[in-house]
Each structure stands twice: as C-alpha cells, then as structure tokens.
Amino acid sequence: QVQLVESGGGLVQAGDSLRLSCAASGRTFSGNAMGWFRQAPGKEREFVAAINWSGSITDYADSVKGRFTISRDNTKNTVYLQMSSLKPEDTALYYCALFTGGSSLRFSGGYGYWGQGTQVTVSS
Numbered sequence: 555q556v557q558l559v560e561s562g563g564g565l566v567q568a569g570d571s572l573r574l575s576c577a578a579s580g581r582t583f584s585g586n587a588m589g590w591f592r593q594a595p596g597k598e599r600e601f602v603a604a605i606n607w608s609g610s611i612t613d614y615a616d617s618v619k620g621r622f623t624i625s626r627d628n629t630k631n632t633v634y635l636q637m638s639s640l641k642p643e644d645t646a647l648y649y650c651a652l653f654t655g656g657s658s659l660r661f662s663g664g665y666g667y668w669g670q671g672t673q674v675t676v677s678s
Contacts (some may be wrong), residue, residue: 576650
C-alpha cells in the first residue's frame, strides 16, 4: 500500500506562486513515475504534470507549460509542483498520484494510488 499526502495549497492572488508537495509512504516510490492532476468544480479531473522515476523526463499540460514545474526528491519520497504566474482558472483541487502502469502518464487510469488533494484557489 502507498499513502500519498498533499500539502501546500491555499488562497492566493493572480500572479502569485505556490509550491505543492506530495509525501509518499508505505513503499518505495523511487521506481515509479508520479503525476499531478486537478479537478475544478463541475469539471472532470485533468492532467497537469508528470515526472518519470528519476526526474529526467517531465511532461506538462499545455495550460500550465512554462508556469508550473514538477520535480521529485527520491531521498525524501516527495514530489513537488512549483506553480508560478497563477491564474484564476488554475483554481482546483490538486491531486498527486503514483503511476502503476499504462500507456500514457497523461491518463488518470494508469495511476493506482491517489492522495486526498489540496485546494488551490486563485483570486483575480
């Protein structure tokens, strides 16, 4: 079993920055890719960013490319999402997830473990 706990969310103004963290416990996660997804009220969960096991490969949704940065520290079993130039449309519940198998890191179905989420609210 894996437990994922997100933190770092909050209420910020447009243009501000936030760093989300996701701490993993219960098993070694250094061999797995990790992803961040988000879900806004009334909308489906969407892919935000993903990172491979070593941190050498990253992928981003077009909507956040150039503004968000995903990283990981395998010595701390933690993955991060640095968010800059935040916009009101970034407001959502942000989830981290551990990839357990599948054809694409962008597909939520490939992630077998999910955190409870951390709320990010960006005011205009």
